[in-house]
Amino acid sequence: MKRLSKLPLAAASILLATTVSMVATTTGSAISLPTTAGNGFSPAWVGSWAAATTAAEAAGSSHNGFTNQSVRMIVHLSLGGDRVRIRLSNAFGLSTLALGHATVAKQAAGGTSVSDIDPTTLHDLTFQGQTSTNILVGDELLSDPVAMHVDNLSNLVVTVFLPNATGPVTWHAISVENTFIGPGDLTAAPTAASFPTVKACCWYFLSGVDVARTLPNNSVVVLGDSLADGSGNTLNANANWPDDLARRLIGQTGPLAESVLNESLAGNRLNHEGTEPGAGGFPGLVQLGTNTASRLPASLFAQNHPRTVLLALGINDIWISDDSSAAIIAALRRVAADVREHGMRVVVGTLGPFQNFDTPDQIWTPEKEANRNAVNNFLRTSHDFDGVVDFDSVLRDPANPAALRADFDSGDGIHPNDAGSQAMANAIPLNLLY
Numbered sequence: 001m002k003r004l005s006k007l008p009l010a011a012a013s014i015l016l017a018t019t020v021s022m023v024a025t026t027t028g029s030a031i032s033l034p035t036t037a038g039n040g041f042s043p044a045w046v047g048s049w050a051a052a053t054t055a056a057e058a059a060g061s062s063h064n065g066f067t068n069q070s071v072r073m074i075v076h077l078s079l080g081g082d083r084v085r086i087r088l089s090n091a092f093g094l095s096t097l098a099l100g101h102a103t104v105a106k107q108a109a110g111g112t113s114v115s116d117i118d119p120t121t122l123h124d125l126t127f128q129g130q131t132s133t134n135i136l137v138g139d140e141l142l143s144d145p146v147a148m149h150v151d152n153l154s155n156l157v158v159t160v161f162l163p164n165a166t167g168p169v170t171w172h173a174i175s176v177e178n179t180f181i182g183p184g185d186l187t188a189a190p191t192a193a194s195f196p197t198v199k200a201c202c203w204y205f206l207s208g209v210d211v212a213r214t215l216p217n218n219s220v221v222v223l224g225d226s227l228a229d230g231s232g233n234t235l236n237a238n239a240n241w242p243d244d245l246a247r248r249l250i251g252q253t254g255p256l257a258e259s260v261l262n263e264s265l266a267g268n269r270l271n272h273e274g275t276e277p278g279a280g281g282f283p284g285l286v287q288l289g290t291n292t293a294s295r296l297p298a299s300l301f302a303q304n305h306p307r308t309v310l311l312a313l314g315i316n317d318i319w320i321s322d323d324s325s326a327a328i329i330a331a332l333r334r335v336a337a338d339v340r341e342h343g344m345r346v347v348v349g350t351l352g353p354f355q356n357f358d359t360p361d362q363i364w365t366p367e368k369e370a371n372r373n374a375v376n377n378f379l380r381t382s383h384d385f386d387g388v389v390d391f392d393s394v395l396r397d398p399a400n401p402a403a404l405r406a407d408f409d410s411g412d413g414i415h416p417n418d419a420g421s422q423a424m425a426n427a428i429p430l431n432l433l434y
Contacts, residue, residue, distance in 0.1 A: 045085070046217045047304045048077045049156075049209040050261035051175070054274070054289050055092035056168035061199065062287070065166035070186035071204050072115050072159040072195060074107065074177050076238040078246035078259040080152040081211025086125055086143045088160070089207040090135040091298065092170040097135040097205070099127075100163035103187040104146060107155040113192035114236050115180045117157045122188060123148055140207060150211060152250050152257075155238075158206055161185040172203040173287035174266045176230035176240065179203065200235055208261075210304055218307035219259045220245070220433050221300050223292060223335075225316055226266035227352065227391075227424070232410030232417055239418040244425030249433070258307065258433055263299035265289040269316045270331035271323055278320030280362040288316075293335055301342060308433045309339050312349035312391065314375055315414075318368050319354055325374035332375075333384050347432045348385045350376040350392040355402035356413030369402050387432035394427045395420060 056062035086104055090097040102125040105117035125143040127133040135141050150156065161184075179202055180195035189195070222228050222242045230240035246260040267274060267288030274288025289295060292313055300306055314332065317323040336346040351372050355364045376392050379385070395416060397403045404413055408420030416424065 043082070043212045043214050044216065045210045045304050046079065046081075046213055046259055047208055047219050047261045048079045048081065048211045048259050049075045050263055050303065051172040051203050051207055052263045052265050052289060052295065052299050053089050053091055053170045053172055053207050054265065054287050056171065057286050061202065062169050062171050062173070062204075065169050066162040066181070066204075067165040068163055068184060070159055070161045070182050070184065070189075070195075072157060072180040072186070072189075073175075073203050073206050074114050074179075074236075075156050075158065075203075075206070075209055076243060077150060077152070077154055077156060077209060077211070078250070078261075079211055079213065079217060079257065080150045080154060081213045082149050083145045083147055083212035084150055084156070085145050085210050086158055086206070087140055087208035087210070088135060088143070088205050089140040089170045090205065091138055091140060091207075092168075093135075093137050094167050096137060097166055098162065098164040099133050099135060099160060101131055101161040101185055101187045102143070103159050104148075105157050106148075106150065107157050108190075111191070114155070114178055115157060115192040115195065117190055119190050121148060142210070145212065153247060156209060159187040159189075160205060161187050169204050170207075171205070171287075173201060174226065174229045174231060175201055175203050176233055177203075177236055215255050217256065217259060218305040219261050219303055220249075220308045220310055221261045221303060221306050222264055222310045222312065223295070223299060224262075224264035224310070224312035224349075225268050226264075227415060227421075228262060228264035228312055229266040231266050232412065232415030233421055234418055237418065239421055241416075241421040241424040244422050245428060248425055248428075249430065252430060261303055261306070263295070264312075265295075267316055267320075268292060268295075268313060269321060270313050270335070271317055271327055272321050276321065279322065280358060282320055292331070293338065296335070296338060300339065300344075306344055308345040308347060308386075310347050310349065310389070310428070310433075311335060315351045315354065315372070318351070318371050319357065319363055322368065323371070325371040325378070328371070328375050329378050332379075336384055345386040345433075347387040347389060347428075348379055349389045350379050352391050352395040352414070352416075353397070353402050353404050354414040355400070356404065356409075358412065364402070387429070389428050389432070391424055391427065394423050
């Protein structure tokens with residue numbers, strides 16, 4: 001039962017300049033693999049999937065928790081490997097979490113539901129050899145390694161059985177994946193038929209999946225808001241821009257590709273807590289998380305082999321909290337300095353347009369637009385970061401730069417659809433991530 005270290009892992013973020021040669025282009029990089037790739041390296045763990053977690057809301061499923069129920073969740077890996085281990089979290093629980101049983105399996109090919117598993121790949125998760133365990137308040141646990149080969153960009157199905165009342169849960173509220181809930185121990189159930197409740201939202205207790213690789217792979221950690229968290233994307237399609245970025249990295253850089261860990265939180269702000277109210281009657285929500293700097297120890301420094309942070313935050317500070325450009329710039333610089341102090345690179349994204357978000361007379365104002373443009377103008381010329389991705393230039397309407405392009409609009413005026421998310425991923429020069 002391995003408890004996660006909360007110490008920085010900068011020492012493990014090795015650049016390996018002698019192993020990889022890079023040729024930068026305006027849209028990405030071509031990486032030539034060494035002829036001896038794979039020789040001389042022992043298998044090492046690297047994060048393949050991750051989700052930022054928060055405390056429960058004051059009502060609803062996160063508050064009520066589970067009693068004698070199973071929860072089945074689907075995760076989309078970036079990198080594959082020959083062994084896997086699962087991270088489960090009680091970081092925000094109010095009492096010890098009893099885990100009765102947990103399993104992992106590959107998603108069934110051609111199943112009628114995303115929850116259907118390939119029974120031949122079903123494995124019990126163990127913790128120091130035991131199939132049940134307790135997770136203390138504030139703790140995260142790693143399962144014992146499971147010997148199963150998983151492919152790049154494949155889906156895993158994780159099911160946990162919770163025999164006792166959990167109370168308020170540790171969760172990630174915006175999964176853009178269906179989650180399945182049913183009575184009793186359903187950890188070996190082959191299909192969705194046993195799960196009467198299907199929720200188009202959340203991951204409960206699940207915070208990460210690591211894979212063992214024979215090459216020295218590292219991670220890109222995305223610290224973003226709802227544009228990266230998947231709001232506006234197609235359900236169960238793995239269509240947010242961090243997933244699109246993972247596909248680009250693997251397609252263009254092959255075995256030495258970085259994994260992509262999406263630690264984004266919808267509504268997250270640089271300078272404010274999620275519970276703080278804001279413009280247009282916005283009430284504030286626990287699930288939006290605490291200020292970004294406070295999230296770094298859990299979302300970044302505790303990861304395996306993080307090399308680069310892609311920071312895409314600030315628009316919520318403008319539209320929700322009416323922050324000045326100076327306040328947002330100062331916060332981005334503080335986060336970048338902290339990340340660099342831990343030996344990692346920082347790439348920052350400009351802030352996209354939102355003129356047509358909800359009701360413009362309540363949300364968007366010319367003053368807020370001026371602040372957004374001031375932040376973006378600073379980022380485009382700043383030397384405080386290792387690179388800048390101009391998401392604004394990708395997303396804005398050429399005829400009205402304050403508004404989101406119609407063909408990239410998911411329908412609410414701020415969140416890109418699948419095509420817009422793909423365009424964001426395509427705009428990231430891959431050489432900035434190495």
